[in-house]
Every structure is written in structure tokens, then in C-alpha cells.
Amino acid sequence: xxxxxxxxxxxxxxxxxxxxxxxxxxxxxxxxxxxxxxxxxxxxxxxxxxxxxxxxxxxxxxxxxxxxxxxxxxxxxxxxxxxxxxxxxxxxxxxxxxxxxxxxxxxxxxxxxxxxxxxxxxxxxxxxxxxxxxxxxxxxxxxxxxxxxxxxxxxxxxxxxxxxxxxxxxxxxxxxxxxxxxxxxxxxxxxxxxxxxxxxxxxxxxxxxxxxxxxxxxxxxxxxxxxxxxxxxxxxxxxxxxxxxxxxxxxxxxxxxxxxxxxxxxxxxxxxxxxxxxxxxxxxxxxxxxxxxxxxxxxxxxxxxxxxxx
Amino acid sequence: xxxxxxxxxxxxxxxxxxxxxxxxxxxxxxxxxxxxxxxxxxxxxxxxxxxxxxxxxxxxxxxxxxxxxxxxxxxxxxxxxxxxxxxxxxxxxxxxxxxxxxxxxxxxxxxxxxxxxxxxxxxxxxxxxxxxxxxxxxxxxxxxxxxxxxxxxxxxxxxxxxxxxxxxxxxxxxxxxxxxxxxxxxxxxxxxxxxxxxxxxxxxxxxxxxxxxxxxxxxxxxxxxxxxxxxxxxxxxxxxxxxxxxxxxxxxxxxxxxxxxxxxxxxxxxxxxxxxxxxxxxxxx
Numbered sequence: 001x002x003x004x005x006x007x008x009x010x011x012x013x014x015x016x017x018x019x020x021x022x023x024x025x026x027x028x029x030x031x032x033x034x035x036x037x038x039x040x041x042x043x044x045x046x047x048x049x050x051x052x053x054x055x056x057x058x059x060x061x062x063x064x065x066x067x068x069x070x071x072x073x074x075x076x077x078x079x080x081x082x083x084x085x086x087x088x089x090x091x092x093x094x095x096x097x098x099x100x101x102x103x104x105x106x107x108x109x110x111x112x113x114x115x116x117x118x119x120x121x122x123x124x125x126x127x128x129x130x131x132x133x134x135x136x137x138x139x140x141x142x143x144x145x146x147x148x149x150x151x152x153x154x155x156x157x158x159x160x161x162x163x164x165x166x167x168x169x170x171x172x173x174x175x176x177x178x179x180x181x182x183x184x185x186x187x188x189x190x191x192x193x194x195x196x197x198x199x200x201x202x203x204x205x206x207x208x209x210x211x212x213x214x215x216x217x218x219x220x221x222x223x224x225x226x227x228x229x230x231x232x233x234x235x236x237x238x239x240x241x242x243x244x245x246x247x248x249x250x251x252x253x254x255x256x257x258x259x260x261x262x263x264x265x266x267x268x269x270x271x272x273x274x275x276x277x278x279x280x281x282x283x284x285x286x287x288x289x290x291x292x293x294x295x296x297x298x299x300x301x302x303x304x305x306x307x308x309x310x
Numbered sequence: 311x312x313x314x315x316x317x318x319x320x321x322x323x324x325x326x327x328x329x330x331x332x333x334x335x336x337x338x339x340x341x342x343x344x345x346x347x348x349x350x351x352x353x354x355x356x357x358x359x360x361x362x363x364x365x366x367x368x369x370x371x372x373x374x375x376x377x378x379x380x381x382x383x384x385x386x387x388x389x390x391x392x393x394x395x396x397x398x399x400x401x402x403x404x405x406x407x408x409x410x411x412x413x414x415x416x417x418x419x420x421x422x423x424x425x426x427x428x429x430x431x432x433x434x435x436x437x438x439x440x441x442x443x444x445x446x447x448x449x450x451x452x453x454x455x456x457x458x459x460x461x462x463x464x465x466x467x468x469x470x471x472x473x474x475x476x477x478x479x480x481x482x483x484x485x486x487x488x489x490x491x492x493x494x495x496x497x498x499x500x501x502x503x504x505x506x507x508x509x510x511x512x513x514x515x516x517x518x519x520x521x522x523x524x525x526x527x528x529x530x531x532x533x534x535x536x537x538x539x540x541x542x543x544x545x546x547x548x549x550x551x552x553x554x555x556x557x558x559x560x561x562x563x564x565x566x567x568x569x570x571x572x573x574x575x576x577x578x579x580x581x582x583x584x585x586x587x588x589x590x591x592x593x594x595x
Contacts, residue, residue: 010492011418017498018413022425025410025469028402032466033432036443043443051446099338102331115581116339119346122577122584124527126545127570130552131349134559141348141364175341183588236436239529243549259438266442267534278442285439292436 041289044282051278061283070280077258080166080249084257085234087170088177093226095174096181097219101211103182104189114186118179125176129243132172133159159244162254169240169255176240177233181226188222189215217308224303228296235292238263258288352563360559375564383555385565387540388547391457392526393572395543398461399525400518403468407517408510410469411476412502416488426477432470441534448535455538463535464525472517479513480506516587519580526573544569 044061046053065074099117103110120128135142136159143156158164192215200214216223238259241249247264249256265281352360353375354368363369380386410429414422437444444463445454453459487509488501496505507514529545536542542550548569555561577584 013498014413014417015419018417018419021409021413021498021502025406025429025473026425028406028462028466029429029432029469032444032447032463033435033437033440033469036440036447037435037437039443040440051442099335102335105331106328111582111585113335113339114585116342118581118585118588119577120342122523122527122573123570124529124545124548126527126529126548127566130548130562131345131566133552134562135345135348139361144364178338178342180588183585232434232436236438238438242529242533243552262439281442285442289436289439293434296434 037289040282041286044279044286046279048278048282050276057279061279062287064280065283065287073253073256073261074284076253077249077256077261080255081235081237081257083166084170084173084237085231087167088174088230088234089227091171092174092178093181093223093230096178096226097185097211097216099178099182100185100189101207101215103186105207110186114179114183117182120176121179123176125173125239126243128172128176129240132168132175133244136168160251162251165245165251166255169244172244173237173240180229184222184226185219188219192218217306220303220307224299224307227303228299231295231299232292235259235288235295258284262288349563349567352560353567355560357557357559360563375560376568378561379565379568383547383551383561383565384539385544385547385551385568388542388544389568391541392544395457395460395464396522396525398457399464399468400521402461402465403472403521404514404517406465407469407472408476408507408514409502411473411480412506414473415477415480416483416485416506426473429470429473432467433474435470437467438530441530445534454535455541457541459535460531460543463531464521464528468517468521468524472521475513475517476510479510483509512583515580515583519576519584519587522576523573 043053045057045059047055047057047060064070099113103113134140136156137143138155138157138160140156143152146152146156147154158168196214196218197210200210205214236259237257241247241255241257241260242263245251245255247260249260262281262284265277265284268276348365351366351368354371354373355363356372356374359369413419414426414429419425448454448459448463451459453462483506487505491501491505527545528543529549532543532546533549536546548565551562551565
């Protein structure tokens with residue numbers, strides 16, 4: 001009896017304390033994340049004058065996105081983000097898997113290589129972008145090295161060339177984050193029981209066979225994490241473009257991404273006079289939000305189904 | 311792992327078969343370290359020497375570039391702003407997230423799962439897309455052009471990850487801990503800060519490290535919210551520098567080196583925790 005009364009009074013105290021404990025975090029999070037995000041989605045259905053809503057516009061902001069001249073920027077940015085994503089999947093997560101496999105095959109030195117490979121990931125993309133802009137500039141050290149090795153002649157203009165600029169940014173981004181797949185894949189490989197590899201070896205599987213037929217199916221959770229993270233990061237790409245190619249995604253919008261386009265619409269650097277179009281920006285934001293959330297959910301489900309249970 | 315290496319090959323052929331692998335790893339190590347080496351030695355060179363002497367050590371180790379970056383370009387100022395914002399956001403995030411995670415992971419409330427879900431959904435939310443409304447909100451609250459505003463926004467963004475980490479670590483602590491303290495008459499605030507929090511030190515350091523990296527490196531929110539030079543943070547100042555001093559390469563290299571120094575030092579000291587933290591939470595960017 002006494003015990004039960006004490007328990008129910010403890011429960012009441014806990015309910016009250018819980019509210020007090022959760023309130024500060026919830027208030028900050030709700031005010032600066034949930035509320036602005038909800039208002040942005042809501043606001044994309046209205047006509048804007050400057051920073052003020054005037055009247056309900058239905059889907060007209062969205063349809064304007066797909067009409068010239070906005071459509072050119074939208075399709076361009078969508079394509080650049082998509083190409084960026086596949087580039088990262090091949091050159092960062094693919095090569096990262098190779099590195100992780102090599103580190104797994106020899107047990108010595110793994111911590112050293114992991115630390116070195118991960119180091120650029122703790123640097124700001126702004127610093128990484130600025131550093132590579134200097135290295136890749138005409139007269140920079142990369143030009144000097146390529147000319148010296150006889151692989152290239154004259155001035156290196158890869159960042160000023162609309163055919164090569166995007167690939168260069170993807171390469172810099174891959175350099176920046178290469179340590180992440182290496183860490184996640186090696187962690188995944190270590191969770192696989194050594195007996196499985198031993199059995200495969202007895203069956204005569206070589207190293208390559210073992211990587212692709214034995215390890216890779218068991219690495220689906222790691223691959224899923226990396227694919228999802230790469231997808232989210234790619235479709236939020238802004239800093240490297242801004243620092244290396246400016247907010248217009250130079251040259252001639254060839255490195256423009258959805259977020260640089262969004263930034264120009266929202267904060268005014270789009271078009272010759274640099275006006276803002278908040279309605280269009282919010283519609284683009286809502287679209288990007290849908291792409292990100294639907295894409296992420298589909299990926300999580302896809303990889304969940306392909307996870308092999310042992 | 312050792313099962314693989316003990317497959318019975320003669321030692322020498324095993325070493326030879328490993329050579330291509332080592333070469334690949336060494337090549338990427340060079341690809342990471344060489345740009346950083348060039349960055350560091352270029353800081354001590356004049357622009358002319360950067361062109362003449364690409365890879366060599368500087369003829370004389372002059373600190374002019376650092377002095378100029380610190381004084382003429384006033385990077386010292388930005389550095390202090392970044393320190394204030396980073397420290398503020400780390401402390402605020404840890405305190406409020408630990409407070410929220412404690413009841414959510416250790417009380418039976420009936421609504422913990424829903425509330426935890428609400429917090430965790432924030433790990434995925436693309437907050438940059440809300441930056442117009444966030445801008446309006448900050449303006450109405452008088453938080454534009456202020457370090458306090460940045461601290462609040464960064465904390466709000468990092469709270470979901472921090473609550474996730476704290477809740478995971480607190481959930482597995484034995485329930486006798488707080489029950490015994492309660493018997494002794496300790497209040498809930500004391501239980502959290504004097505018993506639970508010291509028990510989850512690894513969680514505190516994971517949250518501190520990853521919040522510090524994310525906040526120190528961020529560029530997007532200062533770009534939107536800060537106009538006055540007095541309140542600019544390091545990444546924002548760097549982005550201006552790169553355009554402004556584009557011909558003075560030594561100065562730009564020096565400013566890059568200064569701005570990455572705190573993270574470099576932290577990384578050298580905490581590389582292991584960071585590697586393990588990526589495994590524990592994964593919430594880096």
C-alpha cells in the first residue's frame with residue numbers, strides 16, 4: 001500500500017521533471033528547426049512580396065519552376081547533383097571499399113591509414129575548396145607537376161572549363177570525405193566472422209572473388225549508410241561550389257547545384273539585377289525536401305531488404 | 311583476420327603479394343599529405359617563392375604571412391568569434407540534450423518513444439531549405455548579426471544528434487544507480503548531473519567533438535546571418551579572403567593554415583575517439 005503510493009508519487013514527480021528537463025532542448029529545436037521548416041513548406045503555396053506573404057497561389061510557384069527561364073537552371077542543377085551523386089558513389093565509396101579491403105587484408109597499420117585518410121573530413125569544405133582552388137589554378141602546383149611530368153602542356157584551366165569543372169569539384173569532394181567510407185567499411189568487415197572467409201578460401205576463392213561475392217553482400221548495411229549519407233550530402237552541396245566557383249556555379253552555371261540555385265533565389269544573386277524570388281525559392285526548397293525525404297526512405301528500404309542475415 | 315594471413319604461404323611471396331596493396335595505400339596517403347605539406351610550407355614563402363620553389367622548404371622561415379593574415383586581414387578577430395560560437399554551441403547542446411535524454415531514456419513516461427522520434431527526425435531534416443523563414447525569425451528576434459543567434463541555431467541543429475547519442479548511452483546504465491540515489495534523497499537534477507552524466511563521459515566527448523567540428527567548419531549560416539565584419543567567423547572570412555587576396559598566395563595559404571590549426575591539433579590528440587565516434591553515431595556533416 002505504502003509502496004504503491006510512493007510509486008505513484010514518484011511517477012507524478014517524474015512526469016513533471018520530464019517536462020522540465022525536455023523543455024529547453026525542445027524549445028530551441030522546435031523554434032529554430034521545426035517551425036522554420038514547417039513555415040517554409042507552407043509558404044511555398046503563397047505569392048510573396050519581398051519577405052511578406054500576400055495571397056494563396058496554389059501550385060503556381062511549383063509550375064513556374066518548370067517554365068523558362070527557371071527551367072534551365074532547375075534541370076541543370078538537378079543534373080549536376082545527380083552526376084555528383086554517382087561520381088561520389090564510384091570515386092569515393094567505390095575506391096573507399098578497395099582501401100578498406102586492403103586495410104582488412106593486412107592487420108598492421110590500419111589505424112594509421114584510417115587516421116590519415118579521415119583527416120580531410122574534419123576540415124571545413126570551405127578550407128578544402130580554397131586549398132584546391134589554389135592548387136588547381138593556372139600557375140598552381142598541379143599545373144606545374146603535370147607539365148613537369150609531360151602529361152600536360154601550358155596553362156591548366158580545368159576549373160574554368162565548363163566540361164571539366166564539375167568533375168573537378170566532385171574529385172575535391174571525394175578527397176574531402178574519402179576517410180568516411182574507409183572507416184565505415186572496415187568497421188563492417190570486422191563484424192563479419194573470419195570463418196566465412198576461411199570457408200571461401202578453402203573453396204578456392206581469390207581475393208577479388210572474396211571481396212565481391214562474400215564480403216560485399218554482407219556489407220549491405222554499410223553500403224546503405226554510405227549511399228544514404230552521400231545522397232543527402234550531395235543534394236545539400238553548396239560550400240565547395242561557392243568557394244571554388246562562386247554562387248553562380250561558374251563557368252556559365254556548369255557547376256550550379258540545387259542549393260546554390262536556392263540560395264540565389266532566396267538571397268538575391270539570380271538574374272542580372274540580383275533580385276530575390278521567395279515564392280520560387282520556397283517551391284524549390286519544398287521540392288528538394290521531397291526529393292531528399294522520399295529518396296532517403298526509398299534507399300533505407302532498398303538496403304534493408306538486401307541485408308543478408310546469417 | 312589472422313586466419314587469412316596464416317594460410318600457409320611462404321613469408322617472402324606473401325610479402326611480395328602485398329606490394330600492390332601497399333602501393334595503393336601509400337599513393338592515397340601522398341594524395342592527402344602532399345597538398346597539406348604544400349599548404350604548410352607555402353605559408354612561409356613569398357608569392358614569388360611559391361612560384362619558383364614549389365615543393366622545397368622555404369629559403370627562410372618567415373612569419374610575415376601569418377602576421378599579415380592575423381593583423382592586416384584581421385583573422386584574429388574572426389578566430390575569436392569562431393571560438394566563442396563553437397564553445398557556446400558545444401556547451402548549450404550538451405547541457406540541454408543531456409537533460410532531455412535523461413528522462414527520455416530512463417523514465418517510463420508513456421510518451422518517451424514519440425518524443426524521442428520527434429527529436430531523432432531532426433537528424434535527417436535539411437535545415438538549409440528553411441533558411442528564408444529562419445532569416446525572418448532571426449530578424450524578428452533581433453538575432454541577426456549576433457554570435458548568440460549563431461549559437462542558438464547551431465545548438466538547435468545539433469540537438470537531435472546529441473539527444474540520440476546521450477539516450478543510447480544512458481539507456482544501458484543499470485537502474486540501481488538512480489534508484490539508490492533516490493533512496494538517499496537525491497533530487498533528479500543532482501542524479502542527472504552528478505551520477506548519470508559522469509557515467510556517460512564517452513557520449514559527452516563524442517557530442518563535444520562532433521559539435522565542435524560541425525560548428526567550427528560551418529559557412530552557410532554565417533553567410534546568411536552575419537553582415538558586420540565584427541561578427542564574421544573564420545570560414546566566412548576565408549571565403550572573402552580567397553577572392554580579395556587572390557594574388558597574395560602566401561597570405562591565403564597562411565590564413566588557411568591558421569583556420570585549420572585548432573581542428574588539426576584536436577584531430578592529432580583525439581584521432582582514435584573520432585574514428586570510434588564515427589562508428590557510434592555516423593552523424594558527421
